[in-house]
Amino acid sequence: MKSRILSLLTPETVAHFHRRGDWEDRTIYRVLRDQVEYGPDACAIRDRGRSLTYAQLQAAADALADDLYARGVRPFQRVAYWLPDCVESVIIVLACSRNGYVVCPSPHRNHTVADISALLERMQAVAFVYQEGFGSDAAIANLEAELFGLSSLSHVYQIEPVKTNPPFAGAFLGHHRNCPLPIEDPDRVSYLAFTSGSTGQPKGVMHSDNTQLVTARGISRDWKIESGSVVYSMSPLSHNLGMGAFLTSLYGGATFVVHDRLRGESTIDQILEVEASYVVGVPTHALDLLNEMDARGMGRLGKVRGFRISGAAAPREVFERLIAAGVNPQSGYGMTETNGHQYTRPGDDLDLISGSCGRAVPGYVVSVFDPDDPDRVMPQGEVGIVGGKGACLMLGYYDDQIGTENCFNSDGWFLTGDLGVLDADGYLSLTGRVKEVIVRGGHNINPERIEALAMRDAAIERAVALPVPDDRLGECVCLAVMFRAGAVPDFDAVLEHLASLGLSRYDMPEFMLALNDVPLMNNGKIQRSDIMDWIQDGSVLPVTVRYTSLKEVD
Secondary structure: OOOOOOOOOOHHHHHHHHHHOOOOOOOHHHHHHHHHHHOOOOEEEEEOOEEEEHHHHHHHHHHHHHHHHHOOOOOOOEEEEEOOOOHHHHHHHHHHHHHOOEEEOOOOOOOOHHHHHHHHHHHOEEEEEEEOOOOOOOOOOOHHHHHHOOOOOOEEEEEOOOOOOOOOOOOOOOOOOOOOOOOOOOOOEEEEEEOOOOOOOOOEEEEEHHHHHHHHHHHHHHOOOOOOOEEEEOOOOOOHHHHHHHHHHHHHOOEEEEOOOOOOOOHHHHHHHHOOOEEEEOHHHHHHHHHHHHHHOOOOOOOOOEEEEOOOOOOHHHHHHHHHOOOEEEEEEEEOOOEEEEEOOOOOOHHHHHHOOOEEOOOEEEEEEEOOEEEEEOOOOOOEEEEEEEOOOOOOEOOOHHHHHHOEOOOOOEEEEEEEEEOOOOOEEEEEEOOOOEEEOOEEEOHHHHHHHHOOOOOEEEEEEEEEEEOOOEEEEEEEEEEOOOOOOOHHHHHHHHHHOOOOHHHOOOEEEEOOOOOEOOOOOEOHHHHHHHHHHOOOOOEEOOOOOHHHHO
């Protein structure tokens, strides 16, 4: 199929990866069809109160694909969804793979209505699926009014909070039988995910079915995720880690369990109920589970035998406690652009698991480059910028030629912006980040955006958002501000100001610090390291703050 979306994909690239066996001749939907042929009655996915076999999952995907086609949606057009994790999320991904659409799962609960409107406009989405009341400011913002003003959006599905069985019941135009045969091109652009990293504007990362399936195939084989396995992901499907967990489960023919527990419910109880064998999450998830196990006097976590931890660095103690509980931990690393390409293998010792993020998946290669000369490879054992190339790498940034060019060195290596070191066996250890980004419980927060919004407050002369360590979340946001002469320091007013300009409540500072002076470097940029040193040595003490919307107060 000839693509109408500009990407890095070339006939030579396609031939190269297929010839090496890194890419297969199967779309994500075709993987589903093959699982139906192998075990139609095996459980494919379950969420709260619902369970679908592989045959039922295919039928649901076919029905949605049929309805989208009947509405006039055609290959390469964009379909987005904004939902809590549920069966419908996966059905949308599969239906888009079947019909050759580009799916965008990126809208997540941290986003505001304004964020979603901007994303839909940027990607020129033609269809959108959402649940009313979901999102950072859903209780006070008018999503329907925003959708009405979008130029490209023609088809909207609203999913009820109490999910129906069958999925999408009552949402389709009617019964149709004119949908064409499934698209069989696994190399076209099929997936558009917007990053939440260090840049001011999210970048739209483009993937094909094949680039996504590389890691899914590798992990399912190395960790024996197969028929009879039960995969439980605490990372949402709107994030690469959660989507990768689903694809790993699908590739292996396992059961995927949606993490849809209600506030106050025990995740452990859900893991025990579904008899999960492989769990995916960030370090905060693992720490919360271990602490709950200790509180309940539990020595084992049911039938869980594997636990992938990614998204941020985890303390050695977390891995030790998992091993003591009979769980084989997997340390991993990846990003939206590269998928979860790095992971430890079963049998790796504790030092490797806790001190590295593993080896690259077959089909991907990692190297380390000089921060001052990104074209120069660093000697083994020396720290540099982590770079990679291979079969699971993105196909470029959507509608962003300059951004795509700038993330590669002259030899075609994708530069992650993370610092790391490789050992003789290819195990990668991360040591830091080139770009400033705060990782709170696996969620990336852009400090530059917080600073830019804070500086629009007439009472603030300078502002800098910094990470402060947190035992559970890894990092939290501290906003250090220098108020203008004569201004009365008012942290609550600053939080209200940030909220009024659209900062998500999930990105809000949890600590604030008033400084008489914010130090600057010779180039006029803020000297972040000095402030962080002051916090660490106790010279200054941040104050705990909490944003509470007027709606919550009422």
